[in-house]
Amino acid sequence: MNGIDIDEHPLSRKEYDGKKIVFIAVSTMQYWHGYERILKGMYLYYQAGGEYDFRLKFVGDGPERAYYEELITRYCLQRHVEFVGRIEIDEKEKLDDQYSLSDIAVGSLGLYKLYKVSEKNEEILPIKLSEYCVRGIPFICGHRDLRFPPGWEFMLSVPNDDEPIDMNRVIDFYKKIVSKDNYKQLMRDYAEKYLTWDKIMEPVVEYFQ
Numbered sequence: 001m002n003g004i005d006i007d008e009h010p011l012s013r014k015e016y017d018g019k020k021i022v023f024i025a026v027s028t029m030q031y032w033h034g035y036e037r038i039l040k041g042m043y044l045y046y047q048a049g050g051e052y053d054f055r056l057k058f059v060g061d062g063p064e065r066a067y068y069e070e071l072i073t074r075y076c077l078q079r080h081v082e083f084v085g086r087i088e089i090d091e092k093e094k095l096d097d098q099y100s101l102s103d104i105a106v107g108s109l110g111l112y113k114l115y116k117v118s119e120k121n122e123e124i125l126p127i128k129l130s131e132y133c134v135r136g137i138p139f140i141c142g143h144r145d146l147r148f149p150p151g152w153e154f155m156l157s158v159p160n161d162d163e164p165i166d167m168n169r170v171i172d173f174y175k176k177i178v179s180k181d182n183y184k185q186l187m188r189d190y191a192e193k194y195l196t197w198d199k200i201m202e203p204v205v206e207y208f209q
Contacts, residue, residue, distance in 0.1 A: 002127045003197030008092075009134045011188055013100045016178040020053040021171070024102035024137070026095075026128060029062025034110020034142060034162075036071055041165035043075035052171060056106075059084045059098055104156075104174060105132040109142035112160045129155075134191035136184025138177050140165065147195060153177065154187050 014022070027033050035058070042054050058068070058081070065083070072081050087095045107129050130147065132139045133154070140156045148155050156173045158165060177183050193199065 002130070003200040004127070004130045004134055004191065004195055006134060006188075006192055006196055009131055010096055010100075011184055012102065012135045012137050014103055014137075016103060016174070019051070020055065021174060022101060022103045023054065023056045023106050024059060024098060024104075025056065025106040026059040026131075027062065027108075028060055029058070029064040029068070031064055032110045032114050033064065033108050034113070035064070035068060035106065037109045037142075037158075037162065038106060038140075038165045039068065039071045039075060039077060039081070041167045041170075042077055042080060044164055045167035050167065052167070054080055054167065056081045057084055057098065057102065058082070059087060059095070061086045099135050099137060102137060104170070105137045105139040107132075107139055107141040107143075109140070109158065109165070110162075111143045112162065130191060130195045133187050133195060136187045138174065138183075138187070140170070154183070154190075 023038065025033070025035055025038075027035075029035075038056065042056070045052070045054070058065070061083075068081075069083075072078055084098060087098070105128070108126060126145075129139060129141060129145055133148075138154045138156070140158060142158050142160050144157075145155075151157075154177060156170065180186070
């Protein structure tokens with residue numbers, strides 16, 4: 001399990017504006033990220049007459065980009081999706097700005113492509129979810145993550161399969177979160193309590209002591 005440095009990840013400043021939800025997906029765009037599920041979900045939502053303005057920002061680059069671009073064109077989502085591109089390590093402020101423009105972060109949604117759907121194989125611990133948490137950005141996750149309790153209110157867990165993401169469920173999830181006072185700080189407090197290197201290494205320190 002990787003830990004995080006609280007000071008390296010400032011709290012997001014984004015506030016909910018009522019009719020618009022901005023997603024951020026930070027990755028190297030590998031096939032197991034499964035972002036086609038959210039693109040398909042957006043398409044189906046608009047086909048059904050949905051009125052929310054969804055915006056999805058891809059931060060990074062990788063082999064699946066061409067596939068996502070093809071889907072965006074097919075689903076007429078050009079207005080709703082932005083490819084920010086790769087942000088280098090020495091451009092931390094630029095990445096911080098992108099996070100602070102986002103309402104919901106998107107974790108891996110396609111791990112069924114790598115593993116059989118079983119409880120054991122779904123227990124993975126990607127560092128990005130910890131980083132989303134410490135910044136106070138609720139997130140969508142398509143696998144089990146042992147760092148967060150089942151049903152944790154700031155994480156929307158979706159099945160580990162190829163079904164499109166239900167955007168109405170996403171809206172309900174986010175509305176419930178933003179109704180809570182100071183939810184961003186609550187997420188950060190959780191990260192400080194459970195996800196820092198100090199907390200993760202405590203059992204090792206205790207063992208050697």
